[in-house]
Amino acid sequence: RKRDYEGFLCSLLLPVESRTSAFALRAFNMCPFQIKDSITQKTTGLMRMQFWRDALEDIYSDNPPHQPVATELWRAVKRHNLTKMWLMKIIDEREKNLDDRAYRNIQELETYAENTQSALLYLTLETLGVRDIHADHAASHIGKAQGIVTCLRATPYHCTRQQVFLPMDICMLHGVSQEDFIRGKQDKNVRDVIYDIASQAHIHLDHARSFSKKVPVKAYPAFFCTVALDDYLHNMRKVDFNIFHPSLQKKSTLLPLYLYIRSWKKTY
Numbered sequence: 001r002k003r004d005y006e007g008f009l010c011s012l013l014l015p016v017e018s019r020t021s022a023f024a025l026r027a028f029n030m031c032p033f034q035i036k037d038s039i040t041q042k043t044t045g046l047m048r049m050q051f052w053r054d055a056l057e058d059i060y061s062d063n064p065p066h067q068p069v070a071t072e073l074w075r076a077v078k079r080h081n082l083t084k085m086w087l088m089k090i091i092d093e094r095e096k097n098l099d100d101r102a103y104r105n106i107q108e109l110e111t112y113a114e115n116t117q118s119a120l121l122y123l124t125l126e127t128l129g130v131r132d133i134h135a136d137h138a139a140s141h142i143g144k145a146q147g148i149v150t151c152l153r154a155t156p157y158h159c160t161r162q163q164v165f166l167p168m169d170i171c172m173l174h175g176v177s178q179e180d181f182i183r184g185k186q187d188k189n190v191r192d193v194i195y196d197i198a199s200q201a202h203i204h205l206d207h208a209r210s211f212s213k214k215v216p217v218k219a220y221p222a223f224f225c226t227v228a229l230d231d232y233l234h235n236m237r238k239v240d241f242n243i244f245h246p247s248l249q250k251k252s253t254l255l256p257l258y259l260y261i262r263s264w265k266k267t268y
Contacts, residue, residue, distance in 0.1 A: 003030045003034065004026050004029070004030055005251065006225065006228040006255065007026045007029075007225070008023075008026065009255060009256055009259055010221075010224045010225050010227075010228075010259065011023055011026060013221055013224055013259060013260075013263045014124075014127070014128070014221045014222075015128070015221065018080075018124075018127040018128050018221075020072070020075070020076070021075070021076035021079055021080055021082075021127040022124055022127055023072070024069070024072035024073045024075065024076040025073070025076060025082075025120060025123050025124060025127070026120075027069045027072065027073075028052075028069055028070075028073050028087070028090075029090060029116070029120050031052060031069055032048075032049060032052055032090060032091050032094035032095070033094060033116075035048045035049065035094065035098070036094070036097060036098055036100075039098075042098050042099075045095075045098045046095065046098070049091055049094065049095045049098075052091050053088070053091055055067065055070045056084065056087055056088060056091070058070075059073055059074045059077055060077065060084050062074075073087075076127065079127075080126050080127045080129075081126070082123055082126050082127075083122070083123070083126065086119040086120075086122050086123050087119075087123070089115045089116075089119045090115065090116050090119050090120065092115070093112055093115035093116050093119075094116065096112075097112065100163065101165075102164055102165050102166060102167070102168050102178070103151075103165060103166070103167045103168065104167070104168050104169065105167050105168065105169040105170075106148075106167045106169065106170060106197065106200055108167065109147060109148060109151055109167055110144045110147065110148070110200075112147060113143055113144045113145075113146060113147020113148060113150075114140060114143055114144055114147075116143075116147065117142075117143035117144070117146040117147045117150070118139055118140045118142070118143025118144065118147075119143070120143070121139035121142060121143050121222055121223070121225075122136060122139055124222040125139060125219055125222050128218055128219060128221065128222055129218070130216055130218050130219040130222070132215070132216055132219065134211050134214040134215045134216075135215050135216060135219040135222075137208075137211060138208040138209075138211065138212070138215050138219070138223060138268075139208075139222070139223070141204040141205070141207040141208035142204070142205065142208045142223055142225065142226055142229075142268075144201075144204045145201040145202075145204035145205045145208070145226075145229055146225060146229060148197060148198075148200055148201040148204070149198075149201050149229050149232055149233065151165060151166065151197070152166075152194065152197060152198060152201075152232075152236075152243060153232065153248070155181065155243050156243060156244050156248075156249065159181050159182050159184065159244075162182055164178040164181045164182065166181070166193065166197065167197065170193050170196050170197060171193055173193075173196075174189040174190075174192045174193050174196075175189055176189050176190050176193050181243075184244050186242050186244065190243075191240060191241040191242060191243075192241075194236070194241040194242075194243045195241045198233055198236055198241065201229065201233060202233060205226060205229060205230070208223070208226070208268070209268070212267070212268065217266060220266060220267065220268050221263065223268035224259055224262055224263060224268060226262075226268050227255065227258045227259050227262050228252070228255060231252050231254075231255060231258060232248070235247060235248055235252075236248060
């Protein structure tokens with residue numbers, strides 16, 4: 001609820017038998033995710049990542065460490081026979097991301113998103129008892145869209161820390177430097193960079209929806225996170241892709257309502 005509010009709201013819409021496990025997965029996902037912002041030395045980060053790697057080995061050996069998230073994750077693994085590979089991918093990819101460097105291109109950002117956000121969606125599908133290739137395709141594209149939007153949303157925060165992680169190839173294409181973002185410039189070429197990146201997220205959402213008729217209805221609750229993505233991309237269009245606009249930093253008060261409507265319509 002505190003660290004992943006949107007994920008928390010989406011998990012509330014899952015069937016009762018999946019909800020606790022989804023909370024455990026979301027909580028686990030936040031653990032390696034938060035490491036980067038809580039350390040000053042990479043060595044410390046690597047040690048904490050190793051803790052979670054060891055914890056996963058212990059969980060799958062039926063001997064979870066005495067740590068609240070690990071205990072809940074162990075219960076989820078037992079209940080739904082969750083695939084260990086996806087959990088490991090989340091840790092591995094977060095560890096690579098400790099290096100504090102911008103993505104060289106949009107494909108690098110998408111790979112990161114696939115191994116974190118999409119992996120989380122594959123696991124959520126498993127809690128719903130869905131193992132379906134079309135649902136996996138949708139999860140892959142939605143996860144990539146989620147990763148791209150997360151990168152965009154975090155940009156103003158990163159800029160306050162003199163860091164920019166946006167894909168370098170798109171910045172170079174429009175002649176924009178990292179310094180332009182750090183200074184909070186709102187020139188047309190800066191907005192064009194954001195437009196190009198946001199468009200890629202939109203393309204992934206369209207792809208995910210293009211085969212919605214083939215995706216089992218049972219899988220839909222895993223994909224309600226698209227509501228928050230649509231909301232952010234819509235708000236960004238309203239402010240003409242000015243990433244620093246104050247309205248984009250606010251929590252959407254109508255999000256619970258939008259989520260409820262989407263779940264009632266049974267669509268993603």
